[in-house]
Amino acid sequence: MFxxxxSLFRKDLLIEFRNRYVLGGIALYVLSSVMVIYFSLNYSDGLKEVNPVVWSIFFWLIILFSSINAIANGFFREPAGRSYYYYYLASPQAVILSKLLYNFIFTVLLILLAFSVFIVMIGDPVRNLPLFLLTALLGGTGYSFLFTLMGAIAARAGNNATLIAVLGFPIIIPILIFITKLSAASMGSTEFSQEVVTNLILLSSFNVMQLLLAYILFPYIWRE
Amino acid sequence: MIHLLKQQWWKYTAVIILLYVLIGGMLVPLGPSALSLYPVSIPSDTSVNFTITGYHTHFEDAKDLQVWFKPTTGTQFYKADSIVPIINSTVRIVFHMPKSNLANKHSENYDLVVNDSIDGTLTTVYAMTVAAGTGESSPAVTPANQPEVNQLKFKAFAFPFQKILFQTIRNTFFHVPMWFAMMFLLIFSLVYSILYLRTGKIEYDILASQAVATALLFGVLGLATGMMWATYTWGQPWPNDPKLNGAAIGVIIYLAYIVLRGSLSDEIQKAKISAVYNVFAIVIFTLFIFVIPRLKTVDSLHPGNGGNPAFGKYDMDNHLRMFFYPAVIGWALLGFWIMSVRVRIKLLQHKKSLL
Structure with a gap:
């Protein structure tokens, strides 16, 4: 199975690199979203007083929308008939694990890209970089796992892109609460306080729970 | 299960219990309480005329009315100088507090204690404040000790009087059981979603999906009754309360379930995928209801959170419980009744589609 x-993961990677315009499209999506925020802050004279909480909310909302797009693309680019082909080749667990791994790496790269653009254009309020990177890693895991499962469901329902948002957004709220708190904490002080550790543990256990649910439930979505 | 859903006896039980709850819960009066005192702030060494307004009290009927003032931080009781009941809900008293009894304080807060043989002992904390005057003190009065006020109980059958709830305490029989009924239906739906994924029987999918639809109805009713209650007790229909927001998101999660079912056309696929989503949804919903409100960012206004006393500790007395527990059972049974009707319609439609 490993x-x-x-090999499924490599296949996804190959498809991505052969269609580089999709990759470029997502990068441009992030870039232009940051531009929109930059100009709306700049021309409303809000840029002088961007406080850490506003910064992290903007940041994670951009990640939310770009990762939902990227993951939806990953599911919708394959025609429905090809899943039968994979069904003969591999177990459903292998398929979902490769998708989760691929989307996880993609989302983390997306976060790093958005972070560097944010530093250049809007400013760098982060004081505790290890904590911020840990948050980015765990938040990226949460986003990618959730949208992978919701994308798999939506792909079955006739590739309906609205459906991922409808199914995913109410469920993303706990993750969003944890990560906006954690990234605001990484801008407040350089310490790992008790509350930060609690939030990190809760976020990781939420991710583990999502992984387990995806692993157990995906075979039911997969089989027709 | 479908056999049990078609039986009659538990539906009659639901009707009887709900009639008992509706009639009893609405007709039982509230217990007495000393509502207000006027004036609320007096100078020392002056005889002041007070008016005490009561709610469902028997000041005139009870011949042994006594009125006391007790320092909020102390244990002494000071008797009123004269007590004249006007009507059952109003009593005029005269009271003075010598400066020497304030023990060199600038001011002191006093609780009002009204005591008669019908209403029992009624207490209002922080009822009034005595400010020390500048003149000479009149002779100190000797306080009475605790035993002189007998801790009487109101004997008639009544619901407890709560200062901010008043008559809305009866909403306990509507608002709270709605959430219980919703949770019962959601757990029922989870069980049948898992059973469907294990066996693939379409009946199980119908049971699960109709349980969610009925649970949504109770969720919306729970929000509506809660908003009505919040308007009167917390001052606005939608305060920033973690439990309230969690419940609203829970309702949205299950509305997405309905949307998901609507967007799938194939019967088997619809059943399978919505069952998967249902298992996922209940995990998130439990997280919202039980974990997120306990993260100490914003304290919930609900009883039992953020230093508020829990229901059952102070607010819930045995008279309320006599209606509250039947209300939970009655509304839950009504929920399952509504669900059973929906299930039977869906089963007939399913049979017709097979013909």
Whole structure:
């Protein structure tokens, strides 16, 4: 199963690099969203007083919308018939694990890209970089796991892109609460306080729970 | 299960219990309480005329009315100088407090204690303040000790009087059971979603989906009754309360379930995918109801949170419980009744589609 997961993951990577315009499109999506925020802050004279909470809310909302787009693309670019082909080649667990791994790496890269653009254009209020990177890692895991499962469901319902948002947004709120709190904390002080540790543990357990649910439930979505 | 859903006896039970709750819960009066005192702030060494307004009290009927003032931080009781009941809900008293009894304080807060043989002992904390005057003190009065005020109980059958709830305490029989009924239906739906995924029987999917639809009805009713209650007790229909927001998001999660079912056309696929989403949804919903409100960012205004006393500790007395527990059972049974009707319609439609 491990070998199957790795080769499916490589296949996704290959498709991505052969269609580089999709990759470029997502990068441009992030860039232009940051531009929109930059100009709306700049021309309303809000840029002088961007406080950490506003910064992190903007940041994670951009990640939310760009990752939902990226993951939806990953599901919708494959025609429905091809899933039958994979069904003969690999177990559903291998398929979902490769998708989760791929989307996780993609989302984390997206976060790093958006972070560097944010630093350049809007400012760098982060004082505790290790905590911020840890938050980015866990938040990226949460986003990618949730949208992978919701994308798999929506792909079955006739590739309806609205459906991912409808299904995913109410469920993303706990993750959003944890990560906006954590990234605001990484801008407040350089310490790892008790509350931060609690939030990190809660966020990681939420991710583990999502992983388990995806692993158990995906075979039911997969089989027709 | 479908056999049980078609039976009659538990539906009659639901009707009887709900009639008992509706009639009893609406007709039982509230217990007495000393509502207000005027004036609320007096100088020392002056005889002041006070008016005490009561709610459902028997000041005139009870012949042994006594009125006391007790320092909020102390244990002494000072008797009123004269007590004249006007009507059952109003009594005029005269009271003075010598400066020497304030023990060199600038001012002191006093609780009002009204005591008669019908209403029992009624207490209003922080009823009034005595400010020390500048003149000479009149002779100190000797306080009475605790035993002189007998802690009487109101004996008639009544619901407890709560200062901010007043008559809305009866909403306990509507607002709270709605959430219980919703949770019962959602757990029922989870069980049948899992059973569907294990067996693939379409009846199980119909049971699960109709349970969610009925649970949504109770969720919306729970929000509506809660908003009505919040308007009167917290001052606005939608305060920033973690439990309220969690419940609203829970309702949205299950509305997404309905949308998901609507967007799938194939029967088997619809059943399978919505069952998967349902398992996922209940986990998130539990997280919202039980974990997020306990993260100490914003304290909930609900009883039992953020230093508020829990229901059952102070607010819930045995008279309320006599209606509250039946209300929970009655509304839950009504929920399952509504669900059973929906299930039977869906089963007939399903049979017709097979013909």
């Amino acid at each position: 070998k199957a997961t790795i």
